[in-house]
Amino acid sequence: MISVVGSVNVDLAVRVPRLPRPGETVQGEDAQVGLGGKGANQAVAAARLGADVGLVAAVGADAFGRLALEQLAREGVQTGRVKRSPRPTGLALIGVDAAGQNSILVSPGANADLAPEDLDGQALAHSAWVVVQLEIPRPAWRRALAAAREAGCRVALNASPVAPGLGLAELEGADWLIVNEVEAAQLLRAEPTADPGRALEYARRLAGRAANAVVTLGEQGAVFAGAAGEGHAAGRRVRAVDTTGAGDTFSGALVVALSEGASAAEAVGFANAAAALATTRPGAAAAMPRRAELEPR
Template sequence: DVVVVGSANADLVVRVERWPAPGHTVPGSDLAVVPGGKGANQAVAAARLGGRVAFVGRVGDDPYGTLLRGSLERAGVALDALVTTPGPSGTALITVGPEGESSIIVSPGANGRVTPDDIDRAAGVVGAARVVSLQLEIPMPAVRRAAETAAAAGARVVLNPSPAGPVPLAVLALCDPLVVNEHEAAYLLDGAVGDPAAGAAALRALGPRSAVITLGAAGAVTADATGTARIPAPRVRAVDTTGAGDAFTAALCLRLARGDDLAAAARFAVRAGAAAVRREGAQPSFPTAAELP
């Protein structure tokens, strides 16, 4: 169904009462080491929803590489195109403050070593997908080659340009859809989004065949050749929004792979995103197919 080409990070999480100023030290909670990274999160989320999923990327030859490989494997993700590379795995150094706000440093490690040649070696896997899901936590040349390989093989390309950064026109033109949150939308549109439906249409005017903006508790809005659609999210008690966007994108990709149109896929995806905010963490919070009938 879905092939994810992207990042895997070990999330190293510590809670703090306040952040240290440069040159200072503060005490923190015990360290939690949790598998993460946008690519791996989306692969795990799509597999947990019952999808046949493969992951293309790199992990380091350190203990975190073993952890990351293990979490993908346990979720049932095919790992024939996951390369173990000398050096450190991707890591995210995350401090979470008293109000739940997080401050994050991402060290790319092995993710930064994913090359267009890796994509060529995985062309069989990428080309066999119905939907190929991409993000921006691996170098753009690899993202671009993955989008081109997928499109040439007739697969649908879904790009979540996160962390927000420039996307070449040649890549934008292959996206169907481009999936962004409000922050990423504002970055790409060079200003505040304003009316969400108009924002989604404006994003589509940048080149992708279709666009989706996720709106947190307000759901999402879609724009494609048939027009725009507002998709409300179910009301839930939010416990931890980490990974909500990844759960949304994974669910969207899975439903598109199964033949839904964009608005129908988004109606399922908002339910997956809402389910993910009801539990702590990213990967542990992703719903199963049984939880989303």
């Protein structure tokens, strides 16, 4: 089983002709209500690709929490370890203008209530792989990393978002560290680069802290380095319409392939293919591919 430790949000998105200025009200199209948050998205990505997936997270005891749990269950994600917090379910209020630019208000709510104690005991038992992101409180993700290692699980850490001052030393010990090009630069205190050669250099430096590191490069695919080898998996040429959730699809797919015994190059190629397909359809979780849509590895 793959256990994903991370955030759950409900996303409320409205397309508007232009984003409102302070004090202004702008009318938009019908609202789109969907599941979001990096934890929920990565769990759905892995479940759609056929893995046995459980989520360790927190939602509120409110209507949005019920909506999120229902949606997760419909996707086949096990929710028995999602706690009910007295705080409201995490919410993202998203405005998208005619040019596709967005403004997003996030209220972490119950996500901020996920605590180290929630990762104790049996929380990660029976997990071959544990997937962690940083959209939950620092004590919780730190405990998740330590508990996963204590339980002998393999660990994939998607170091996103990178909070100011986050040090690489805190991220030590993952089997796979997954970041995009901006996050790689933030962690290394370096200039962002879209050049695969330079990004590979960044991946090598990050792999000093984890067994392996992968840096995603949007349409250019991803580079990886570390104990399992190194290389550049070129991006798939697709007509991208919405890249929301591409990174989450990539993380979920990478771990599914690794958990099935794929080599690093195969796993990164598979993740590229899954994430590229997700960009060809609107939405985050809604756009994620199912196994039958991908070529066998």
